[in-house]
């Protein structure tokens with residue numbers, strides 16, 4: 001058995017206090033992984049801390065807007081002072097951003113989505129890579145989307161950001177593979193997180209003149225499996241990518257959409 005089977009790991013998860021990020025945090029904590037969660041909303045962070053510590057997890061939450069480079073750098077410097085060795089990075093936080101036709105999309109909307117969905121994963125990776133290289137071990141998991149393949153209309157900034165994230169995944173994986181660091185993306189189809197229930201479905205319903213139930217049914221029936229992927233299934237996949245069995249899987253975009 002190699003070292004990575006014995007040592008307890010530390011994982012940094014952006015957007016780890018809610019939705020898919022929290023499911024991944026819960027799953028990794030169940031494996032004994034120490035957690036560092038990043039998000040903007042302190043109340044959400046406190047709730048996640050309460051939930052995770054109840055299960056015996058070692059976890060901390062840092063409130064930071066990762067789209068603000070200065071704030072992000074400051075937070076990362078602080079985190080690295082206390083945790084020079086972070087083994088697992090899950091770049092999960094993202095914004096859906098502006099929805100509308102390309103001609104109506106302001107350049108600022110592109111800037112703000114790229115800042116959170118693409119530039120922040122790039123910068124956080126730059127902070128963590130030296131420690132991973134030194135240890136000869138690292139797992140980087142970027143939460144992408146089916147968007148770069150499906151290209152849903154009126155979501156150009158989001159689609160572009162996730163296409164960039166896939167490209168970053170593939171490019172970086174080649175550069176660091178020989179140093180024990182794998183880089184993969186998980187690309188979900190629709191997942192019924194609170195954000196989707198509270199905001200995305202109602203907005204799609206409004207756009208198409210249908211009820212949210214009708215929109216949900218139409219999206220579900222587009223999946224070959226006739227069901228949506230759950231947060232827990234995504235978390236299981238992320239956890240698998242951190243196991244020794246996955247040590248030779250790198251540069252992959254793992255679609256989990258039920259064939260959407």
Ligand SMILES: NC(=O)c1ccc[n+]([C@@H]2O[C@H](COP(=O)([O-])OP(=O)(O)OC[C@H]3O[C@@H](n4cnc5c(N)ncnc54)[C@H](OP(=O)(O)O)[C@@H]3O)[C@@H](O)[C@H]2O)c1
Pocket residue numbers: 014015016017018019020021038039040041042044064065066067068091092093094095116143144145146187188189190191192193194195196
């Ligand atoms: N749900 C889906 O159907 C679906 C489908 C395909 C891909 N995905 C991808 O899956 C990932 C998670 O999505 P989700 O549905 O779980 O969304 P979510 O519940 O909205 O979670 C996104 C997280 O990102 C954090 N975040 C957003 N902007 C941030 C910023 N500027 N600084 C720090 N944190 C920030 C949010 O934290 P705060 O609330 O504290 O800001 C939130 O916890 C995203 O990458 C998304 O693109 C989701």
